[in-house]
Amino acid sequence: MPGLKFGRPARVPRRAVQIFSLFLFLWLLWRTAWPMKEIFLPSEFFLRLDPLAALALPLALREFIPSLLPGLGVLLLAVFFGRVFCGYICPMGATLDLFRLSGGLITGREKKLRAVPGLHRAKYLFLAVLLGSSLAGVNLVFWGSPLALITRFYSLFLHPLLLLAADFSLEASRPLLSALDFPSLAYASLNPRRFDSMYFILFFFGLLFVLEGLRPRFWCSCLCPAGALLGLCSRRPLWRRRVGICGTCGQCSRICPSGAILAEAPRICAHSECFACRACADICPVRGTSFAFRPEAVPDGDKVFPEAPPVPAFLPPRRAVLGMVGAGVILASVQYSGVYSLLRPAARGNVWPDGLLRPPGSLPEAEFLLRCLRCGQCMKACPTNGLQPAGPAFGPEALFSPVLLPRRGPCEPECNLCGLVCPSKAISSLRPEEKQWAKIGTAVVLRRSCLAWAEGRRCVVCQEVCPYGAISLSRQENTPVPVPLVLAARCFGCGYCEQHCPVRLPAIVVKPLNALRLAGGSYPEAAREAGLELILGDGEGGFDDFVPAGELPPGFTE
Numbered sequence: 001m002p003g004l005k006f007g008r009p010a011r012v013p014r015r016a017v018q019i020f021s022l023f024l025f026l027w028l029l030w031r032t033a034w035p036m037k038e039i040f041l042p043s044e045f046f047l048r049l050d051p052l053a054a055l056a057l058p059l060a061l062r063e064f065i066p067s068l069l070p071g072l073g074v075l076l077l078a079v080f081f082g083r084v085f086c087g088y089i090c091p092m093g094a095t096l097d098l099f100r101l102s103g104g105l106i107t108g109r110e111k112k113l114r115a116v117p118g119l120h121r122a123k124y125l126f127l128a129v130l131l132g133s134s135l136a137g138v139n140l141v142f143w144g145s146p147l148a149l150i151t152r153f154y155s156l157f158l159h160p161l162l163l164l165a166a167d168f169s170l171e172a173s174r175p176l177l178s179a180l181d182f183p184s185l186a187y188a189s190l191n192p193r194r195f196d197s198m199y200f201i202l203f204f205f206g207l208l209f210v211l212e213g214l215r216p217r218f219w220c221s222c223l224c225p226a227g228a229l230l231g232l233c234s235r236r237p238l239w240r241r242r243v244g245i246c247g248t249c250g251q252c253s254r255i256c257p258s259g260a261i262l263a264e265a266p267r268i269c270a271h272s273e274c275f276a277c278r279a280c281a282d283i284c285p286v287r288g289t290s291f292a293f294r295p296e297a298v299p300d301g302d303k304v305f306p307e308a309p310p311v312p313a314f315l316p317p318r319r320a321v322l323g324m325v326g327a328g329v330i331l332a333s334v335q336y337s338g339v340y341s342l343l344r345p346a347a348r349g350n351v352w353p354d355g356l357l358r359p360p361g362s363l364p365e366a367e368f369l370l371r372c373l374r375c376g377q378c379m380k381a382c383p384t385n386g387l388q389p390a391g392p393a394f395g396p397e398a399l400f401s402p403v404l405l406p407r408r409g410p411c412e413p414e415c416n417l418c419g420l421v422c423p424s425k426a427i428s429s430l431r432p433e434e435k436q437w438a439k440i441g442t443a444v445v446l447r448r449s450c451l452a453w454a455e456g457r458r459c460v461v462c463q464e465v466c467p468y469g470a471i472s473l474s475r476q477e478n479t480p481v482p483v484p485l486v487l488a489a490r491c492f493g494c495g496y497c498e499q500h501c502p503v504r505l506p507a508i509v510v511k512p513l514n515a516l517r518l519a520g521g522s523y524p525e526a527a528r529e530a531g532l533e534l535i536l537g538d539g540e541g542g543f544d545d546f547v548p549a550g551e552l553p554p555g556f557t558e
Contacts, residue, residue, distance in 0.1 A: 014088055014277055022094040029154055032381045032421055046091060047375055047423035050147040051075045052130070052226040057141060057424060060134040061370045067425050078230045082237035086220055086227055087275030092146040093220050095153075096212050119222040120259065120273060121316040124232075125324045127225035132328020138335050140328070142374035142400055144225040152400075153205050155380035156195040156389065164192045195379060197389040197400060216257035221273065231272035231314075238293055241274060241281075243267045245288030252280035252289060270314050335397050356394055357404040357493065357512055359387060359418040360411060360438035361428040364517050371426035374400035378418035378427060384409030386495065387418065402427075404440065406495020406510050411440065413467050413494060413536050430523065437527040437534050441493030442513040443470065443486045449507035452483040460484070462497035462508050467536055471497060488514065489533050 025046050032043045047053070054071025058064050074085050086093050126144055133140040142148055167190040177185045211218035220227050246267050253261040260273035261280060281289045315321075359378060362368050379387040379402055386409030390398045402418070404411055413436055419429040430438060443462075447453035458481045463471040470490035473482035486508075493515070497508045518526055527534060 017088045018094045021089045025091040044423035056134040078233040081239045082234040083230045084276045087277045092150040120314045123228040127228040128321045128324035129328040132325035133332045136329045136332030138332035139370045148373045148375040152376040155376040157201040160193045193385045235272045241269045245286045251283045361419045361430045371424040372401045377421040381417040406498040410495035437523040439516040441510045442491045456480040465496045465500045
């Protein structure tokens, strides 16, 4: 069972680095919502290492993104050491390895697929599509970025499931905790979180895990566009597999998880496909395989082979690559054309989707979409669970990007975590005193649904919960009770009013009207120039002036 043995000298360091890297990745994700000053590394550290994002996003934006500079360093690393990032550091690869090992699958089993160049070429074609769309000015990187995908898996799927399981366990053990006189635990509760893309993530990673059962690292070898990019930079790295003595037993080709060693010619290695896992060095019965900068000396009399001949082409034909680049350009053109609106009558003629509320500090929409990785970092960091991945209703260009759904959770006025954790700075990192001026929308009263406007019933919930004092109660003609009016200059768009509205379908909703989104400059200055008065706690009293003595609005008690 070679795939499950950790005692081999070559693989022990690799497994140790993989475990440490995955632990660090998960620890940074766990501390996403903690104060940033307590973290020695930013929570988005791994996302900044993404070589695909570091190349494709600036290409689409036509502008260098300094926060993604470490990703270019990973490309440079591949020139010297090959795809060591895939084999040692990438949390996607570590997760797939962990799944395979925990399931008892053995890397060298005979029934697993061997090196098939046709399958390996798929990732290069995928990369061509993504780069083609970037050339046309459209960001499709989020469909293939391994670091964004694995961050989404842990943040938006596994983390909510663990919270739900912990809450269920706490609820089940409540009688026992009460009997043991642990009141702090008996009355404790967790706030389960839910994200709208959980079923998509379940389907996607379920498929990846099934493919992993067919072949080790199927995603990394055959589908990952970031792996393809690293492969192009490591076709002949300085530190690579060297073969001195070879008995042509073929054990190395059978155990290679990336399929880089050909079964019919085990001395031949496709360095662009090799993860440098060194499994072949462990399994070699004559110890003729090594990883070094220079070939090792071989004793006289042994069977010595010259440097391995060129590998059969794992790259797709040039015409296929150009065709996929063209396909990426066509996809970008379709997105620009707005053809999707023909399938959604409600979208026709709407430049800005009706409920598209971006987090405070978001860049202007066009630049925001080009920068956003759809990694889910900001959604996990949101303390109210209000930030959700956008669904198809907002159009394909906005898919999986963060949208504020106030009914799920409002925007906390003093929270600025979403900007702090964004790896590409699609959301500007604002101080709390700046953030309160970054208006994201305006509340609108739906009079046909409002208890006060439509039914003449006294209700002041929206005014009471508004942290900006943006809702006033006023008597209007033909209204028996005071009715809510929104003061647009004071409304931040936080959504407290929408979340707490007692009507089943909220009678007050936040729309992206007059949202303030800057590519640069000062939010307080821009807000004041626009005539906004966004001051926290600037309410003008409660409902005492409009409620007769002895009466209380619905939902209020003595």
